[in-house]
Amino acid sequence: MTAPPTNLADRPAAPADSLHVPRAIAEPAVPERAALGLDGDSQSHDLLSALLRSVRLSGDRIVAYAPPRTFSIGFAGVGSLHFIEEGELALRIDGNPRVERVGRGDVVLLPRGDRHYVSDAGRAALATTGSDSADGDAFRPARWLCGTFTIGDPQASHLLGSLPAVIVLRGGGGPALEGLEVARRMLLIEMESPSQGSAVMVARILDLIFIQILRAWAAGSDAEPNWLAGASDPQIGAALSAIHRNPDHDWTVEELARACNLSRSAFAARFLARVGKPPATYLAHVRLDAATDLLRDTSLSVALVAKNVGYTSEAAFSRAFKNRYGTPPAHWRRDLRGH
Structure with a gap:
């Protein structure tokens, strides 16, 4: 990513309290390490289990x-x-x-x-x-x-x-x-x-x-760039875990890089080489995946879904969702439910 924006996606709003999962309370020396889950009992996010x-x-x-x-x-x-x-x-x-x-x-x-x-x-x-x-x-x-x-x-x-x-x-x-x-x-x-x-x-x-x-x-040595290959990387895996654990967080390249003990440029290059896409693109995909879960499994309004996955406005969320799935989130939910 040659010149990424300061923020990886639209600045997220605070998630709705009703769906906010409490996180472990710890006293890490480096704040980013707490957000990434590198301190305490939870060491990594199981991305393969998340896939299944x-x-x-x-x-x-x-x-x-x-x-x-x-x-x-x-x-x-x-x-x-x-x-x-x-x-x-x-x-x-x-x-x-x-x-x-x-x-x-x-x-x-x-x-x-x-x-x-x-x-x-x-x-x-x-x-x-x-x-x-x-x-x-x-x-x-x-x-x-x-x-x-x-x-x-x-x-x-x-x-x-x-x-x-x-x-x-x-x-x-x-x-x-x-x-x-x-x-x-x-x-x-x-x-x-x-x-x-x-x-x-x-x-x-x-x-x-x-x-x-x-x-x-x-x-294997012939694995193409992919999220699973990235998850196996000891440094990039930590960043992927962070994104999946807290997709609503206001992630920046600098924040993820510092927590992985890499420079900003080294992190961006390594992430792209291991995962096959820039951090901003990956984060956007994870957020929209989380949105489909909420649209399918809850009755939350589109505006609340947008807040819970880290978007500042319903309009920004709807644009991103339509670009990905070809239809606005409200229509996607209606079509899924058959009415």
Whole structure:
């Protein structure tokens, strides 16, 4: 951010008392550290848990696939997980010309629910090489497990939308893959010998797998700039925690930088490199996410919602909301409720 404004967004008004959550009382030496939650018992804000809550994402079901050699199966509207057990698959995402080839031992997650197609890559390879399909070593029929995730509110959070369309963890060991293999075996047990509570067991295991894959991806060297990669950074993670914990606060770049023990310019550059967007843009997204929660789950007026998420006026809030969601907040709430 080359020349950001003094304030990251419209100066916030005091939040309405009825929705103000009391914060821990402490006596920090540096005021910013208290606001960031760096003193006291609470050390960080769990952004991944916030994601799962805000989008109402939960494990749904698991299906075993072993189709004929020539196939193309489409998936849409749900988050999807693929454990490749045998063969080689080609994965294509709508609107993306890239074809992802995955094979035995690979784990694939499509967290946003992008429409995609899975087809048999091994068959195409045979046609190219002219190999004898009767040779058992030349061709192995594809077999994989597919888990799905229900996305209860895909518009509720920019956190889900900013995740990559597809995450692939390649087979070959490592702590993350070992843990996922244990989870895969547990899923197979529930599928092969279902009993009372199996549906809930499958859902919980899928939730755990989702979290573990995102953790492994964020810790990898090839993770693109993203809120989860930023949350893993010991300095930028503190700033993200602060923004999520108190989105109504009158945050400035200088305030966040001082609390993270960085200069203003170093903080702004590091934030952009880790998160992929400037602090002001990120704060605005978090505030509007919080606003959708209040509009959906409470009967507060639009003016009170604006105050609670940190806007000085209803007009400024309505402009920002319409720019983000394409409709004013009052219309968004009315359309959501069907009247």
